Amino acid sequence: MDPVRFLREGLADDSLRTAILVGLATIPFTLVLSWEPAAGDTVVVGGSVSGTPMLLAGLVVGSLYRNRGARRAGIWTGLAASIGTVTVFVANTVTTVPPDSLWMVALAAVLGPVVVGLGVALTVAFTTVAALVGGWATTRLQRDRRNRAARSGETGATGRSRWWLAVLVYAVVAPIVLVYVLWVRPESGVGLVLSIVGVFGLVVSAVVAFVGLFIDVTAPRDPATDRLPSVRLYVGVPIGAAVLAYAIGALRATGNPAGDGTYGFVIALWVCVTAYLVFERRPGGTVPSGSNA
CATH class of the missing domain: 1.20.120 (Four Helix Bundle (Hemerythrin (Met), subunit A))
Incomplete structure (x- = not known):
């Protein structure tokens, strides 16, 4: 699949607008909950990322899209939310890797794109699973389904x-x-x-x-x-x-x-x-x- 075409089609799809907005809304919360300044001379490449905003975003999107593609909506929520993940990684890397250590700078430059790609993939996977769970849970909570299923002999x-x-x-x-x-x-x-x-x-x-x-x-x-x-x-x-x-x-x-x-x-x-x-x-x-x- 062409990633450029995939992104273009998704961004042009009005049905995904809410999912993308929910993902974007997680960014400030991810930054605030994940920010941990380095202590002393410790070198930290990347830093930890709080998954709570992404978990809640996935559950909300799954509930909203339970009847119209929760999986696809979860993917796009994760793509939007991954901006916060990448920002945390870049900010921690820039502030903790000593500029006078050429080998550390080179190592961060080489491994950076790999870690960023992995972070985006994990964020998307996390929000997609959360969206599927949210859609499943919301469906089970429907009062009519609980009664109707009983009457139909399921x-x-x-x-x-x-x-x-x-x-x-x-x-x-x-x-x-x-x-x-x-x-x-x-x-x-x-x-x-x-x-x-x-x-x-x-x-x-x-x-x-x-x-x-x-x-x-x-x-x-x-x-x-x-x-x-x-x-x-x-x-x-x-x-x-x-x-x-x-x-x-x-x-x-x-x-x-x-x-x-x-x-x-x-x-x-x-x-x-x-x-x-x-x-x-x-x-x-x-x-x-x-x-x-």
Whole structure:
């Protein structure tokens, strides 16, 4: 494919205008969140890039383009957002590579285009995946689809997806790991290793449980006998808790707001999955009539 023709056709396509604008809107946020001045005499070629703006942009674009090409829209959002990625790399390279070191300047000049191309490719891939996820999630959230699928007899119409097993495992394992890490708090030896492995496993299981909870909550249900579980409650609360804990950690300058956000998420998620299993997964499988979308 001719890249020049590809760019020309995409820029001329009015249907992609919103996707491109969303990508461009991420640039200032990427610059602000990624900027880390070099300390001392340390040489840093490139620097780290915050992926949060691109993640949010991909999810938004996927939601907007769910019925008209989320993949293509995600690609163009990533191309526009990659301007911020390239800017961070160039700025860090220019400010951290000593001009009197000819071999460092030459190395940066040779590897620069390769790293820039890789950065653009990763940005596009990241936003495209996020757009596909956003489109998929938005489709599952549609209230009519959840009811209509049940009435038409589609697979899973009773809201009995197998993902709830991952939710159940997390509900059992999470409090054990949290008590061990937050209250026992081993500082050395085998206990410390177990603590690190436990935290890693907890984060992984939390992600799996969150996906499972979302799929199970949004599974089609029979409107005549079942109610639709509240997505805002079971899915929204853990996300809100993570954002709130991160913000509090950042304002209090705890030094690890990302860690605060992670703990806020896993704790709130445990509360939500426990409530979901108790109130929405009762023995016998019948949920009282009503509606809570």
